[in-house]
Amino acid sequence: MSAPDNAILDEAAEWLVVMNAGAVSARDREAWMAWRARSAAHEQAWQRAERLMGAFADMPAALAMPALNRRRSRRAALAKLAALLALGPAAWGAWRWSENEGWTADYRSATGERRELRLDDGTRLTLDTASAVDVRYDAAQRLVLLRAGEIYIETAGDPRPFEVHTREGRLRALGTRFTVRQQDGRTRLAVLEGAVRVTVDQDAQTLQAGAQTTFSARRIDTAGPLVQADTAWTQGMLLADGMPLADLVAELARYRKGILRCDPAIASLRVSGTFPLADTDRSLAMLAATYPVSIASRLGGYWVTLGPA
Amino acid sequence: MAADNCDPRQQVHTLYRDHHAWLQLWLRRRLGNVSDAADLAHDTFARILDSRLPAVLHEPRAYLTTVARGILVNWYQRRALEQAYLEALAQLPEDQAPSPERQLLILQTLHEIDAMLDALPAPVRRAFLLSQIEGLTYEAISRELGVSLITVKRYMARAFRQCLACME
Numbered sequence: 001m002s003a004p005d006n007a008i009l010d011e012a013a014e015w016l017v018v019m020n021a022g023a024v025s026a027r028d029r030e031a032w033m034a035w036r037a038r039s040a041a042h043e044q045a046w047q048r049a050e051r052l053m054g055a056f057a058d059m060p061a062a063l064a065m066p067a068l069n070r071r072r073s074r075r076a077a078l079a080k081l082a083a084l085l086a087l088g089p090a091a092w093g094a095w096r097w098s099e100n101e102g103w104t105a106d107y108r109s110a111t112g113e114r115r116e117l118r119l120d121d122g123t124r125l126t127l128d129t130a131s132a133v134d135v136r137y138d139a140a141q142r143l144v145l146l147r148a149g150e151i152y153i154e155t156a157g158d159p160r161p162f163e164v165h166t167r168e169g170r171l172r173a174l175g176t177r178f179t180v181r182q183q184d185g186r187t188r189l190a191v192l193e194g195a196v197r198v199t200v201d202q203d204a205q206t207l208q209a210g211a212q213t214t215f216s217a218r219r220i221d222t223a224g225p226l227v228q229a230d231t232a233w234t235q236g237m238l239l240a241d242g243m244p245l246a247d248l249v250a251e252l253a254r255y256r257k258g259i260l261r262c263d264p265a266i267a268s269l270r271v272s273g274t275f276p277l278a279d280t281d282r283s284l285a286m287l288a289a290t291y292p293v294s295i296a297s298r299l300g301g302y303w304v305t306l307g308p309a
Numbered sequence: 310m311a312a313d314n315c316d317p318r319q320q321v322h323t324l325y326r327d328h329h330a331w332l333q334l335w336l337r338r339r340l341g342n343v344s345d346a347a348d349l350a351h352d353t354f355a356r357i358l359d360s361r362l363p364a365v366l367h368e369p370r371a372y373l374t375t376v377a378r379g380i381l382v383n384w385y386q387r388r389a390l391e392q393a394y395l396e397a398l399a400q401l402p403e404d405q406a407p408s409p410e411r412q413l414l415i416l417q418t419l420h421e422i423d424a425m426l427d428a429l430p431a432p433v434r435r436a437f438l439l440s441q442i443e444g445l446t447y448e449a450i451s452r453e454l455g456v457s458l459i460t461v462k463r464y465m466a467r468a469f470r471q472c473l474a475c476m477e
Contacts, residue, residue: 006474013470017462022446045473052472055418056441060407064442066397067390067419068426069435257410302413 011035012045016053040217043167050147108132109149112255112280114236122156128181128233129255129277150181150188152234168217169200176209179231188214190230238275238283245269245293249306256280258302266293266308321358324369329354332373339381349384353377390423391416425475429468436461437468 015032018024036046109115109127117125120137127133131149142162144153154177155162162173164180166187171180176194180187189196190212197206198213198220205220207213212230213223229239240248246267253260255277271291275283284304288295292309329350337346353376366372394416398406407415426434436454439445445453451461 009473010470013466013473016469017465020440020465048473048476049469052469052476055422059415059418059422059442061442061444062401062405063394063397063407063415064419064422065438067394068423068442069438070389070393257414302410 005041008041008045009048011042012049015046016049040167047147047167106132106134111257112278114233114277119156121158121160123158123162124152124154124156126152126234128152146180146182146187148182150179150233152179152231153177155194168215169198169220172197172199174206179234183214186214186216188212190226192226192231232274233277236277238277240275241272242270243272245271245287245291245306248275248287252277252280252283256304259304261303261305263305263307266306269293318358320366321354324357324366324373325354328369328373331370332377335374336377336381345384349377349380352380352384356380386423386427387420390419394419422472425472426468429471432456433464433468436464440465 015035018028019032036042107115107117107125107127109129109131111130113127113129115127117127119125119135119142121142123142125133125135125144128150131151132147133151134145134147136143136145137160140160142158142160144151144162144164146164146166151164153162153164153173155173155175157175164171164173166180166182168185168187171178171187171189174195174197176196177192178194178196179190179192181189189198189207191207191209193209195206195208198204198215200215200220201218203215203219205213205223207223210226211223212226214221229241232239238248238251244267246262248271249260249262252275260280269291271287273286273290275286277283284295284306287293287306288309294307294309296305296307297303298305332353333346333350336349337343340346340349353373356376357373398412406412426437429437432454436450436456439450439453440447447458447461447465451458454461456464
């Protein structure tokens with residue numbers, strides 16, 4: 001991902017100042033929305049701002065203040081550190097607007113959590129692990145903004161159009177059940193029932209039930225057939241059929257706090273099975289029981305490495 | 310990948326073979342303890358592996374100590390933060406202490422935040438922490454620090470900007 005340019009980051013910082021000022025006027029909100037919609041780079045800068053807010057919102061003051069506000073030695077102040085704020089989407093969970101005007105409702109799920117919601121119109125929305133959406137319903141439309149992770153949608157009948165927006169494009173539901181996943185620079189869509197119309201910058205396509213595709217902000221890939229594994233997460237399962245171990249590990253890692261790594265020596269080992277997502281420890285134990293894989297766990301299970309047995 | 314005359318991995322390997330023991334001793338004299346010295350020597354080589362080595366290393370030990378010094382300063386700073394964190398943790402009533410996994414996450418995030426705020430002047434840093442950690446309003450911060458509201462906002466913008474620039 002390219003870095004947003006300096007001028008945009010300057011503006012994002014100014015908006016953070018405004019948005020953190022407590023009472024935010026409707027006018028400021030509108031101006032902020034307009035700023036954010038100006039380009040992909042603006043939106044991207046704001047995503048970064050939200051991650052930053054998430055990092056602070058999760059900090060217990062009683063621990064953070066003494067640690068961060070300690071007296072700093074000259075020497076330490078001279079140290080130049082490269083900082084990576086690699087926070088998962090769940091970490092920006094506590095990002096909070098003053099919700100008094102009620103035009104935005106935010107929902108999110110923690111890592112490892114699957115959360116089912118029913119929206120005002122009766123639409124069912126399931127959040128997969130570490131996922132987040134903004135829901136914006138008004139008189140003219142029903143809009144779900146997918147901020148992170150993956151969702152399953154079962155729309156309810158309603159005269160207003162139903163749309164999901166991702167970073168890459170817009171999806172209009174035509175009476176349907178479908179899943180949408182926000183990946184890095186791509187969106188993945190799988191349609192289980194009805195149809196979904198995808199619109200990106202220079203392309204549009206309608207996907208029928210039983211099809212799945214991915215798209216970037218520019219173009220939509222050729223649709224392929226939907227397989228059960230694509231939507232198994234909605235049942236709390238991960239289905240692997242000759243899947244490279246590295247891919248399986250990457251999937252399971254999305255459902256775990258902490259770090260899950262796979263030794264390159266066994267990364268291409270093909271594995272099959274049905275793995276419970278709600279209990280990834282058990283999934284790992286199942287792997288170790290059926291394949292020549294060993295599990296090394298450190299830091300109380302926080303850091304887990306799969307190696308050759 | 311371009312075929313280099315000298316394979317960088319081979320180069321690091323040679324560096325390790327010839328100078329690792331020496332570097333560990335150098336660190337041990339500064340730290341006064343063997344296991345920290347071994348860790349930091351390891352970190353030094355790990356960082357060298359991640360970076361681009363100069364094609365020809367005329368003064369390998371000078372190069373090693375330059376890298377090791379950076380790691381040492383970093384390490385002191387992290388330790389000071391951990392110390393302050395552990396002290397604060399010890400003060401918390403038992404039922405308010407976060408779970409061990411969460412404690413680890415909090416500590417990691419604190420290190421990241423600390424590093425981002427590192428280059429900021431003390432008043433800017435303080436204003437920012439009062440806002441983002443303590444949740445004070447800008448008005449309350451301006452009273453607390455005895456500066457104008459405009460100044461508080463300027464401090465906040467500067468701190469936010471610094472953080473955003475540090476992030477990927």
